[in-house]
Amino acid sequence: YRARYIGPDGTEKSKSFPDGQKRLADQWLAHIEADMSRGQYVDPAASRVTFRQYAEKWLSTQTTDMTTRESVESAIRGHAIPYLGSRPLGSFKPENIRDWLSALERAVQASSYRRVIYNGVATIFNAAVDDGHLSKNPCHAQSVRPPAPGSGRVVPWSADRVFAVRAALPERFRATVDLGGGCGLRQGEIFGLPVDEISFDTGWLHIVNQVKVTKEGLVFAPPKRNKLRDVPLPDRVAYVLKQHMEAFPPVEITLPWLRVGGPPVTKRLLFTRLDGTGAVRRTDFNDRAWKPALVSA
Numbered sequence: 270y271r272a273r274y275i276g277p278d279g280t281e282k283s284k285s286f287p288d289g290q291k292r293l294a295d296q297w298l299a300h301i302e303a304d305m306s307r308g309q310y311v312d313p314a315a316s317r318v319t320f321r322q323y324a325e326k327w328l329s330t331q332t333t334d335m336t337t338r339e340s341v342e343s344a345i346r347g348h349a350i351p352y353l354g355s356r357p358l359g360s361f362k363p364e365n366i367r368d369w370l371s372a373l374e375r376a377v378q379a380s381s382y383r384r385v386i387y388n389g390v391a392t393i394f395n396a397a398v399d400d401g402h403l404s405k406n407p408c409h410a411q412s413v414r415p416p417a418p419g420s421g422r423v424v425p426w427s428a429d430r431v432f433a434v435r436a437a438l439p440e441r442f443r444a445t446v447d448l449g450g451g452c453g454l455r456q457g458e459i460f461g462l463p464v465d466e467i468s469f470d471t472g473w474l475h476i477v478n479q480v481k482v483t484k485e486g487l488v489f490a491p492p493k494r495n496k497l498r499d500v501p502l503p504d505r506v507a508y509v510l511k512q513h514m515e516a517f518p519p520v521e522i523t524l525p526w527l528r529v530g531g532p533p534v535t536k537r538l539l540f541t542r543l544d545g546t547g548a549v550r551r552t553d554f555n556d557r558a559w560k561p562a563l564v565s566a
Contacts, residue, residue, distance in 0.1 A: 270294045316359020321350050344386045358402040363410035381419030433566035444513040451506040460549040463536035464519045474500040480548045485529035522548045
């Protein structure tokens, strides 16, 4: 038997049943018609699309900030697609999400990062529901418990620890600790701080840009969430910065604005690579200088 019906998109759909199973064919058609009347119909072909296929398409259509897109893509590709990728969207049940979260807990220690990964997966399933690939989001079942958010409480380091890490850094990078600890700047803002935005006379730093890491390369960009701001410059930090500039004169660095291929912008940066020839890539700094300094301290 071949059971046929016209779907909401106006095209004919069908499914074959063996001889002697006409009752099953009738039941299947009745179920399809009931789903369409309740607005819960899912095209069988759409439900066979795998999580990997849909996630790849979803990632390619994101229009958020470039760094945010790269962070989400890294989380999905690294911790969701390898585990969930081969399963068709229409086959997902809450138990599949619970199993994945259990595996994720063993792979990722930080609960706050597990929650970021989970939120990305839940958003993909929301989009799949909107696009008609499945009727409901398995991440939203009552039996699925999302990873706990981080405490949100920042515990400052002791002065002893701060200066121990500072002493273990290469001399060219030691003043980064003073800017981070004394002024609260982020890494990208420290590496993107130009000399002409330091007002030694008035005691202020003007935070107007950062050095941003993208998949294509380094770029200049506004601070995170475009929060341009003025930051008080303590006398002690100002003294350290002047010493740093005497030992390591600022260097003119040209990078594209916002994206590789964007308009070139030149700034005299306070910090450059160890060879003094280019902007600091924070990922390289973390691996080659910061983490070894933490271990040493």
